[in-house]
Amino acid sequence: SAGAYGAATVWVADDQRLGAPLPQPRVDVLAKLVRDEGYDTVLFAQSVLAADVAAGLAARLDAGLNWGLTDLSADGTAKAPQLQDTVIVDVSWSSEVKLGMFRAGALDATETGRSAEIKDAAVELEDFSTQAEMVEQAHAEQQGPSIEDADVIVAGGRGLGEPEKFALAEELAQALGGAVAATRAVVDAGWYPYSAQVGQTGKTVSPKLYVALGISGAIQHKVGMQGSNVIVAINKDANAPIFEFADLGVVGDLHEIVPKLVELVRARKG
Known part of the structure; x- marks a missing residue:
C-alpha cells in the first residue's frame, strides 16, 4: 500500500x-x-x-x-x-x-x-x-484506536479528581469512537498509563477533535496537542490557560457535563 x-x-x-x-x-x-x-x-x-x-x-x-x-x-x-x-x-x-x-x-x-x-x-x-534477546514483551490493553491514529481524542487531567473518574473520559471516547489521553501530572501520579501521555515529554497528536477534561492547559501539554483541528475544553476554572487557545470552552463541573454529553452523543448515533 x-x-x-x-x-x-x-x-x-x-x-x-x-x-x-x-x-x-x-x-x-x-x-x-x-x-x-x-x-x-x-x-x-x-x-x-x-x-x-x-x-x-x-x-x-x-x-x-x-x-x-x-x-x-x-x-x-x-x-x-x-x-x-x-x-x-x-x-x-x-x-x-x-x-x-x-x-x-x-x-x-x-x-x-x-x-x-x-x-x-x-x-x-x-x-x-x-547479542540482545527479547525475553518478554508486555502490551498495554487497549480498546479502539491509538492516540497517534485517532481522529478524536478525549484527554483527562487533574481536574477529574481521582483515577476512577477516568471512566468518564473512557465513556466519552467510546461514544465518539476515539481514544483516551492524559496529562503528565496524571500519569506521574499513576492514574493512567504513560503510553497515553500527551505533551512535551509525551506524544504529539493532531486529531480532528481534542476534548480536554479538567486540563489547565500548561505549555508543556499545549505543545503536544495544539495541532488539533478543533479543541474543546471543559473546566470549572474560568481562568484556566486552556481557554486561551481552545476553539470551544465550557466552564462547569465536568462530572455533571460529561455524562450528559455521553447520553447526547449516543442518542444522536441512535
Whole structure:
C-alpha cells in the first residue's frame, strides 16, 4: 500500500531475526541499504523504536539527525518547532547522509494512485547485533484506536479528581469512537498509563477533535496537542490557560457535563 502514497520502491527485509522490536538488527539492514543503493535521506515516523534505530543509524553512518520535524522542503531544509513550540525554525544537515525524525501526525498521507516495485533487502547482521534477546514483551490493553491514529481524542487531567473518574473520559471516547489521553501530572501520579501521555515529554497528536477534561492547559501539554483541528475544553476554572487557545470552552463541573454529553452523543448515533 506504500506505493499508493508515492513510494516508487518498497524494500522488504523478510527475516525472522527482525521479528523482535530490537534496534540493532534494523540498523544493520538500513545501513547496508543506504550504502549499497546510495540513498542520501532517511526519514522516520516518531516512535520509541524508531528513535533507537535512527540514533544507531546516525552513529553507524556518521550522519546528522534532526528530531521533531513537521515539514521537509525540496531544497533539503526542514521545519522544526523549538522553545516549547513557540517558534518554527529551519534546520538542515551538513552530513552526506541526512536522517530526520518526524512528529506523529505532522503530515497527512495523500494517495497518488501509483504502484511500487517490491524488492528484497539483504539481511546481514553484525555479530554484536545478535547479542540482545527479547525475553518478554508486555502490551498495554487497549480498546479502539491509538492516540497517534485517532481522529478524536478525549484527554483527562487533574481536574477529574481521582483515577476512577477516568471512566468518564473512557465513556466519552467510546461514544465518539476515539481514544483516551492524559496529562503528565496524571500519569506521574499513576492514574493512567504513560503510553497515553500527551505533551512535551509525551506524544504529539493532531486529531480532528481534542476534548480536554479538567486540563489547565500548561505549555508543556499545549505543545503536544495544539495541532488539533478543533479543541474543546471543559473546566470549572474560568481562568484556566486552556481557554486561551481552545476553539470551544465550557466552564462547569465536568462530572455533571460529561455524562450528559455521553447520553447526547449516543442518542444522536441512535
